[in-house]
Amino acid sequence: MTQTRPGLDIQVSEPLGIITLANPPLNFLSVDLLGQIADAVDALDGDARVRCIVLRAAGKTFCAGADLVGGAAGESGAQGLAAIRRLYDHAARLFARAKPMIAVINGAAVGAGLGLALSADFRIASPLARFSANFVALGFHPGFAISCTLPRVVGAQRAAWMMLSADRVKGEQALEWGLVDRLAAPEALDEAALAMARQVAANGPLALVEVRATMTRGLAQDVAVTLDHELARQAVLRETADYAEGVAAVFERREARFTGR
Template sequence: MSETPNQAILTSRDGHVAIIELNRPPHNFFDVEMIARIADELDRLQADKTCRAVLLQAGGSAFCAGADFSRRNGAEGPRSASRINPIYLEALRIFSFSKPIVAAIEGAAVGGGLGLALAADFRVSCAEARFSANFNRLGIHPGFALSYTLPALIGKQMAAWLLYTGARVDGVRARELGLVDFIVPKAEVRTAAMALAREMATSSPRALQSTRQTLKADSLSHIRNAISRESAEQAIQFAGPDMAEGVKAMAERRLPVFED
């Protein structure tokens, strides 16, 4: 694999399939720079006619644990309700990519990491993986377009359950909910994900991309609207007492105690 300048991601190629690997083990916490690096690579691959599909994977024990809220600037949050979170502006570029993405998820996809996983067209995972949209448990509104992508994928009722409670589900339950498309043994996740990407890459690239565009015709506008509202809500809540308690409770591995 080749390294990007700051090594936040690694890139390589397997025929018509491009590989992007998150490279901040063990948790692969992201910041605006890391998401921008992924978006930059996808922009480059968008113009590369020899790339027909992308495999997104991660080194370390987690696929992606989202932003590191233990750092004051970890959330890269907006300072006013009128300013969109810069991480989410970069995420919009990922969602705008026109070629299919397969995510190989061997570990936890949590918070914004789950949002990143849902930017892929397909998710291949294993029983040992864990999935959680834990924003409300941390005292903030969901982000990374999850307020749209999660209910669009698994339905409003189950999405509401995951978002309201921050429940953590394993790969088997995630498959039952529709969060994950394929479950294989952990040692075979990357191989199975690559096989799926290669299978799509054998289709006509023009027909494939146009079909994908038809299926996702109005989703990008919904994602833009979701990100705008998410950013506005989070701008208020980032500085509030609930988030301070939620982050502290997470660090102390206890249930948060929010005031009325």
């Protein structure tokens, strides 16, 4: 069974549920698109045929972040913040699932794209993949609960470096840090990811759900609290001259000139 929606393909190939993000060329996340991803995860979570979910992306980029300029979340004032709130409500739903999920990182996972990758239990990537929590380069605060989920995966010190330096972590280093669990050549990535998912899905479905619940105990609640805190800090920083300068610098492809205002 395959369903196709704007920006998203959903396939059930027993015992796997496969979600493909297809919003080329950069697979930016809008509020509606993330809502569709969360809906798909909910549906696969409730499908008895599915024992493991695979989240992947079409093209050369996994996800370059949230659409904070072209979409509703890019609007100023209360309307823009309300859109980010909806985005984060959808993000929280990803962490409330019961079944294991594997993310397939075929290229850049930046900002909210990194957050999306971190919502999975496991990540497999190409050596060409790169991961970036680049929020401070925009004069902004991390979102998508990255300030909670990233330290859980790579440790507090490495997470602090990624969030305070905006440094990019490439595939080999990501494997060394535990940010990804396996590497595969670009041409073999999809098949390696499906093999990884089948290895998980070959096990008892009830046990998979129970063990995952034990391993992630408290995570969904921690994510919800973190999302509230991140949104509050983002609300403050969105009104600063530094944020306006950071966004302008990205689109003008130049170095930002921050003033601390």
